Amino acid sequence: MQPIETAYREGLSAETLLVSASRAATLKLANQRDAAIPGEPVLLHGADVFTHTKAVAVADPASDLANPLMGPFKALPLDWADAARAALELARIAGILPAFMVAPSHAEPPVAVTLEEIAAQADPAHLLIASRARLPVTASQDAQIIAFRSPSDTREHVALVIGERSAEHTPLVRLHSECLTGDVLGSLKCDCGPQLDAALHAMAEAAEDGGWGVLLYMRQEGRGIGLVNKLRAYQLQDQGFDTVDANTRLGLPDEARDFGTAARMLGLLKVEQIQLMTNNPAKVEALSAQGVTITERVPHALPDNPHNARYLATKRDRSGHLLP
Incomplete structure (x- = not known):
């Protein structure tokens, strides 16, 4: 599992993309998964592998207008929801986009810590x-x-x-x-x-x-989402979204x-x-x-x-x- 903000350095591609529940809802993709659990991260599978460029187009709302989604996308069952939530929380703490390239899709990504361990730290x-x-x-x-x-x-x-x-x-x-x-x-x-x-x-x-x-x-900074993500939210505000909706479209909480x-x-x-x-x-x-x-x-x-x-x-x- 690789954060999309660092994946370009190694020219990586992946079968699936992990995004937060709010980002998936913004893209109207969360309802594709059977028995979707509110607030649970979503694992997306596309028609082609996700390159860094394609992953950013899905994960970064600043690209929504310039890069209309070219699906189809399928929301896969997520058997490692706890690890996914921990990864997304680490992304928030690090101030990066809450999205990860995951390959292979059937393997549970190695996450060194749990949500409980993050909270303890x-x-x-x-x-x-x-x-x-x-x-x-x-x-x-x-x-x-x-x-x-x-x-x-x-x-x-x-x-x-x-x-x-x-x-x-x-x-x-x-x-x-x-x-x-x-x-x-x-x-x-x-x-x-x-x-x-x-x-x-x-x-x-x-x-x-x-x-x-x-x-x-x-x-x-940025109510807990970090400087770079706050500036991403500013971009969305310039497109007409208010501060709450801008954070939601980023897949981040309004208050952290x-x-x-x-x-x-x-x-x-x-x-x-x-x-x-x-x-x-x-x-x-x-x-x-x-x-x-x-x-x-x-x-x-x-x-x-x-x-x-x-x-x-x-x-x-x-x-x-x-x-x-």
């Missing part, structure tokens, strides 16, 4: 404080940065603490998932950059009144962020109660389920612009964010 309990330092920032010259790292995960999350810890004040906390395009490049397609800046300044204002704040900067890690970071900082800056009730529920006490949800809505108005409307209408 990502267990937030492994996360530890790696380092800390003073970090003057534009919003506050007295901020402190704390870095977190796990021996089983290469991602390094950080917390920025603004103000002096006080037992009399519940900290203002913002969970911010990494967004290279918005945070660094100033993208107008989302509201991430302005939200990050506004959160830091709100914490600085709280510190001036004796309070304090904590920004958790989570390394989970890890809130257990955020709760672990707060625990290591010995923060038990927080005022959470968010417009997303699901984020409140997810953190509460991890044992974090949220005393107040602090709205964090910012004005839209012509480039992100639809993105924010999708957040409100399809993802339940409390936005005007």
Whole structure:
């Protein structure tokens, strides 16, 4: 079994192609399999072998308009569904397209880990404080940065603490998932950059009144699908799909962020109660389920612009964010 993003290097071809259930549904192929199980990956067999080019045409929705599918395709029985799900989860973690070339079609592909083992490797309990330092920032010259790292995960999350810890004040906390395009490049397609800046300044204002704040900067680009896949989703948005449908067409979840890690970071900082800056009730529920006490949800809505108005409307209408 070979990820299609690396198969071209060796000029590989395969009898079958493994895709996620949502991608197969997008292509209207999932119903070809008898007794299809909702959410189960689909193994496709084509009229010809899948070369890298043909596999990409099926797996990458950016090609849907330019490369109409030339079937017929048949959905084969999948006797190794657990291994298939593990492979697709590894693809998501790696930030690559969730599709694999598989040959021969009757053989069970060797997968070194199971879903349970993947979850164990990502267990937030492994996360530890790696380092800390003073970090003057534009919003506050007295901020402190704390870095977190796990021996089983290469991602390094950080917390920025603004103000002096006080037992009399519940900290203002913002969970911010990494967004290279918005945070660094100033993208107008989302509201991430302005939200990050506004959160830091709100914490600085709280510190001036004796309070304090904590920004958790989570390394989970694109809501957990990775930078490259996020840019693939941008391509689909330019074709008219909203953010939810773009992820679905890619065969990826709309929400794959890890809130257990955020709760672990707060625990290591010995923060038990927080005022959470968010417009997303699901984020409140997810953190509460991890044992974090949220005393107040602090709205964090910012004005839209012509480039992100639809993105924010999708957040409100399809993802339940409390936005005007």
